[in-house]
Amino acid sequence: MxxxxxxxxxxxxxxxxxxxxxxxxxxxxxxxxxxxxxxxxxxxxxxxxxxxADLDELALRVSSRTLGRLGEALTAASDALPLESRDDAVNRLVAIAHAYLHFARDNLKLWRTLFELHLAEGTALPTWAADDQLRLFRHVAEPLALLVPTMDEAQQALAARTLFAAVHGIVTLGLEERLVAVPLTALEAQIEWMVRATCRGLGE
Amino acid sequence: MxxxxxxxxxxxxxxxxxxxxxxxxxxxxxxxxxxxxxxxxxxxxxxxxxxxADLDELALRVSSRTLGRLGEALTAASDALPLESRDDAVNRLVAIAHAYLHFARDNLKLWRTLFELHLAEGTALPTWAADDQLRLFRHVAEPLALLVPTMDEAQQALAARTLFAAVHGIVTLGLEERLVAVPLTALEAQIEWMVRATCRGLGE
DNA sequence: CCAAGATTTGAACGCCGTTCAAGACATGAA
DNA sequence: TTCATGTCTTGAACGGCGTTCAAATCTTGG
The missing domain is CATH 1.10.10 (Arc Repressor Mutant, subunit A)
Incomplete structure (x- = not known):
């Protein structure tokens, strides 16, 4: 050796x-x-x-890997669809949201630890970890940009964040087994409904 | 003594x-x-x-108290507004969502522990704790019922849950300080935008 | 082959939640 | 009042945890 x-x-x-x-x-x-x-x-x-350095760093490294795989999953869902019309953009957003749901369900424990990292109060998380997060938002921002071309980039980023957060919330509560269980198909339907409604709301 | x-x-x-x-x-x-x-x-x-019995039970009892106070905050926000027209219903939903955001911000650590309770795998949470959760959804379900009178009760409950979850997600990510900070007013605007868009989407 | 530096080791430390034998206390009968 | 009995409270002790560090072990250049 x-x-x-x-x-x-x-x-x-x-x-x-x-x-x-x-x-x-x-x-x-x-x-x-x-x-x-x-x-x-x-x-x-x-x-x-x-x-x-300690177990927290290790958890962070695992999370980074998980974020990477999540990114790949979202990319795969995105690339399968065209992106030309406004309808395409909406369909992509729905596909991304569904891919997020499925990733979370298929990697439940790993996905949960993404949000259980509690860095010691003062310390900021390493830049390589922050970058992973921004990459995720970009998946949403790209199709969104096609829907709201008049917004400036900061507004678009904020909107992407909000849409992502909303879907994230639905997935989180939906996979929380200490509440009443919601069937996966119902969850998919709710997510799709909510993404489409939000997209419709964007135009006005 | x-x-x-x-x-x-x-x-x-x-x-x-x-x-x-x-x-x-x-x-x-x-x-x-x-x-x-x-x-x-x-x-x-x-x-x-x-x-x-153990510290978990204690955390659960604190959480129950927190949920109670949260319920009161939502009630206060609801009762301040009329509920007759469809517009009233939408305004109430926005008010409830805003009240949720402010409660979370003003009780950050206590609010977070609501979702950090990890009961030992097998055991279900006591009924008194589950009831507290259902009461919350009812705050949303009541005005929502006025918006979608044609839905049966189960569908309405599911829709209420979804809307609640979406707002919860936005609040959660918004108050996550390890991401880019979003000003409170921007957060309020995003929540309002999302609730209104969803309500508009309900009609179709 | 050896000395010096780098690496690995595992016993030990301090802190944690939880338990339980032993002590303190209250109560009612004599 | 005195004592026996059952109840409540106590804190030392247990097992498990993350982390540290002096000592043992390896590696390597002369």
Missing amino acids: NAPLSERRQAQLAALIDAAERRIAEGGMASLKARDLAADIGIALGGLYNIV | NAPLSERRQAQLAALIDAAERRIAEGGMASLKARDLAADIGIALGGLYNIV
């Missing part, structure tokens, strides 16, 4: 993130235990802190 | 919830520590578990 240091570290980091991702997918963020992870990748307990 | 047991217990429970509420309002759910709370109300550490 004598690969160059940095390479070895890189491999250890990747293995660690893999293990953490598996653990979170299985049992949520609450099951991210230092001792388990160290055992998973075959190092001593203290060794974790040579790879990663 | 010789009040009847149940009375004494009731007082201890109230004091405990008070202390927990103060702690959460100050530092979020993460600062709900058994030893601090025991000191706050002047009992021994172990004594907590005579009053409450």
Whole structure:
């Protein structure tokens, strides 16, 4: 075992993130235990802190990976559709919203940890993590721009954010199993209804 | 100190919830520590578990109180407005949404703990807690019923839930300080825009 | 082959929620 | 009043957690 240091570290980091991702997918963020992870990748307990500053950083790295996969899912949903007419734009927004719902459902625990990261009060999140978030909004902003060409860019960004947030809220409550369960198809219908209504409202 | 047991217990429970509420309002759910709370109300550490089964139950009781206050805030916002025409109904929905935003902002940490309760996998939440949630949806359902009188009750309930969820999502992302800050007035405008657009969409 | 530096190790620390044997206390009968 | 009995309260102790750091182990250039 004598690969160059940095390479070895890189491999250890990747293995660690893999293990953490598996653990979170299985049992949520609450099951991210230092001792388990160290055992998973075959190092001593203290060794974790040579790879990663603390478990929060690790959760953040897993989240970044999850955000990446989410972005791919939204891209796949977008690219399948044309974007020429206003109708196309609306259909794309619906498709993106549906893709968001399905990603959240298929990656429930990982998706939830995206919003359970509580960075220690003072510290801001790394720029690479913030960038991932902005990329998501852009998925929405692109078709939206076609619907409201008169808005300036800041307004468009804000509108995209709002639409994203609304869909996010519906998905969040819809997948919250401590409330009355809503069938997936009903959830899809509600999301579509709400996106179309909002788009209609945009024109006025 | 010789009040009847149940009375004494009731007082201890109230004091405990008070202390927990103060702690959460100050530092979020993460600062709900058994030893601090025991000191706050002047009992021994172990004594907590005579009053409450565990800290989760305590967080739930604080949340119930918070939901109660939220309900009052929404009621106050509703009662200030007439409810006769369709326009009245829309205005009420906007007012309720705005009241929700302001409550969340003014009670940030307490409001957030409403959604951070992670009951141990298997156990369902007590009925008294579930009822509080349904009461909230009813605030939205009442004016909504006036807008869509043709829907049956189940459909109306679902629509109310969806509208509530959409507003909730906008508020959640809007108050998330790890993203770009959005001014309060902009948030209000976005919420109003989205509620009105949705209402317009309802008619079609 | 060795010395010096880098890396890994796991025992130990401090903090946490929760438990439970032991002590303090109240109550009613004698 | 005195004591026995049942109830409530106490805080030391337990097991588990994230994190640290002196010591052990490896790696490497001379």
